[in-house]
Amino acid sequence: MSQSRLDLFVDRMVSQRACLDHAAQVIAQIQGPVFELGLGNGRTYHHMCHIMPGRDIYVFERAIASHPDSTPPDDKVLLGDVFDTLPQAQARFGDTAVLIHADLGGHNRKKNDIFAQKVSPAIEPLLAVGGLMVSSDKMYFDGLVEQPLPDGAVPGRCFIYRRED
């Protein structure tokens, strides 16, 4: 039987959690900040804070509209268009991010894919050696290596990339 939009959504959320839980373990011993691209209502940010206590988690968002429980402190927000804030982050942090997460989250797959192609080159230089990028969409990186998915993640619903060197 084909999948409903609810089926796809459940798979995406379950996969996102499985990949983030896995990534948090993999990068546990590496120093550096974590970046969340897009906050939305903040559920995933809440989860990232939950599984990586003590880690500096910076949120990239146009406008904060999250649940009060899941709102980052002002000094951990990079407010604006990612095509401005990602280069700003590169100037500020260099290639030190140990985990970058993005759920582009749009309903239109074609638009998501075009955006993924555009934004990938702005994300890639931020990642530390050994750092991971977790995305709900296929990304377009030159130097990052796609990783196998952890148990519980559904192929095609989540992607993990790693900077090897």
Place this chain on the structure above:
Amino acid sequence: MSQSRLDLFVDRMVSQRACLDHAAQVIAQIQGPVFELGLGNGRTYHHMCHIMPGRDIYVFERAIASHPDSTPPDDKVLLGDVFDTLPQAQARFGDTAVLIHADLGGHNRKKNDIFAQKVSPAIEPLLAVGGLMVSSDKMYFDGLVEQPLPDGAVPGRCFIYRRED
């Protein structure tokens, strides 16, 4: 370890799907319409259409703002406040609904609970004998009987009620 908002959300969505899939099987042999209270972006409505093809599914919503793939036809929408449209549905359909689903979906549990108490008496008379009510929140019915949850549903994240006679 305590649960993040993402954990709670995943549990709610997985439970909702498990309960709806189960309910669709239970009511398969009973004639009558299905009611979806609240449309949102239409993912759950899309799933209900998917698992109950050919069934008349009426949507109760203040204002339609769903994904284009998941928008009900005009003649299957009861537009307005549920405290107006539920009594209208009672006048129009009597007690013939075989499945009623509601995800009140608010972030504030206390407000959800107050709303559940207020709306339960308006839902109860719509249900056919043998019909099921599936809800993401605990409801307050006089005559409906709470049912065991199917495999895959998480206790407390979804509720099923049945009109026995």
